[in-house]
Amino acid sequence: MYNPTVARLTYRALLGRRRAAILFVLPALLIVISLAVRLVRGADDGTASDLLGGFAIATMVPLIGVIAGTGAIGPEIDDGSIVYLLSKPVKRPTVIITKLFVAIAVTMAFSAIPTLIAGFILNGNGGQIAIAYTVAALVASIAYSALFLLLGTVSRHAVVIGLVYALVWEALFGSMVPGARTLSVQQWALALAQRIAGEGAVSSDVGLPAAVILLVVVTGGATWYAGRRLRTLTLAGEE
């Protein structure tokens, strides 16, 4: 179910050239901000939670998920070179699962590790806050990668749709319509963080069992459907 050649090609497409620049800028910015905040305000649990929840989990993880998830397959479908990959004797679900592994690995590396570092800089993992948000980032990486990889196979406008989901749905509707938070990867991941962190440091609107079930269903379902999509892929011309 894992093809090293496909994985190598995907890594090179994801980390090559300018795409990698965005991937490096975001974590660097998070760490710089954490350093500045720590110097100005000192160690403080509330501040650490605000910064990690507001910037790392709400902004950074979805953006890196969009870039890695759609970037793992989108450009290949876009320029038609996916044909050469599909004409090789490799199962379509294998292609999807391999690309999913790569996307997850990249998203985790560029979102969870900086979150952990930033958490330790901010308050030295007081109240398990750094660990809690890192776990949330890890879990969210898996779900976002699967979701956005599926989007990459479904639509040519995967990046825009992914951003609309991440920014408009999760941020805007999530803050105005409480019901929208139930259907939000971010809240599912925060449910896990809530369990790990000390009392009251992290809050989520979704119960833990519901969050875990939804995460598993969304990740599995998205991967399965992406495999289906790839089996019946039609190459569209440029509009």
Added chain:
Amino acid sequence: MSTPSGTVPPPGGPANPGGVGPGVPAAGATQIHNIGYRKYDGPRLGRSYAMRSLYTQSLRGAFGLGRSAKSKVLPMILFAVMCLPAALVVAVAVVTHAKNLGVGYTRYAILLQAVIGLFLAAQAPQSVSRDLRFRTVPLYFSRPIERRDYVLAKFGAMSSALFVLTVAPVVILYIGALLAKMDFGDQTKGFGQGLVSVAVLSLLFGGIGLVLAAFTPRRGFGVAAVIATLVISYGAVSTLQAIIWAGEPSSAITWIGLFSPITLIDGLQTAFLGAHSAFPGGVGPGAGAGVVYLLVIAGLVAGSYGVLMRRYRKVGL
């Protein structure tokens, strides 16, 4: 001038001696067939016309006009989403006989910045990235337009498209305010301030979006770069401002606002256009810091123009 087609030698050309059978070339027996090519001697519309055409085409393209039905969907939805809250605000004000609109003219664009950002992210790459990717830029430059004309046309079109998007709700608010019989002088002054604010916003955002989009031939990547720049800078700035506000509020809140496009606009209109700042605690820059905001905005707009001019010195990527 009408030249009959056929095997008549061109007027003034050397006469050809005798006809020659097919496939039998003989020295001095070649014949020039006049197949009716004409020289174009109509009016030449010139450089400014070409530039205007490029501007119009880019502006229409930003809203999907003159393109496929599928490309009209997103810009039109965003345009509707931009106008809908304004119509609601007006409806509420008219029904409740309010003395003031619920949302200020200058505040509106700040509240709906996500929509503006998405519009820019979706349309700036389609304006320039596709020209690069399909190598149509050399074709533009084989026309009488110069590099400056191309950059100005694209920059102008993108800014105009953003202006149309942001000014429409402001106009709706103004008409609604007049219908609700609010004070004419007050409302007109607010409307004028709103116009200036969205005009500056359009120039600034248009420039930033085009610069980011012009460096990649891939549409998807351009979209991600534009939205990432807007969202990340705003996310970082507002988080820092909130943290400082929660601690000991200081003038640092004002200076941090310089680092993201939307807070730049917010600061500028708070300083000069009578807006209420969206900064934490409503503490915007005063006139002194406002001058710095104005200089930074002017620098960014001029800088985007300069970077675009540099970018198109070489047409390939």
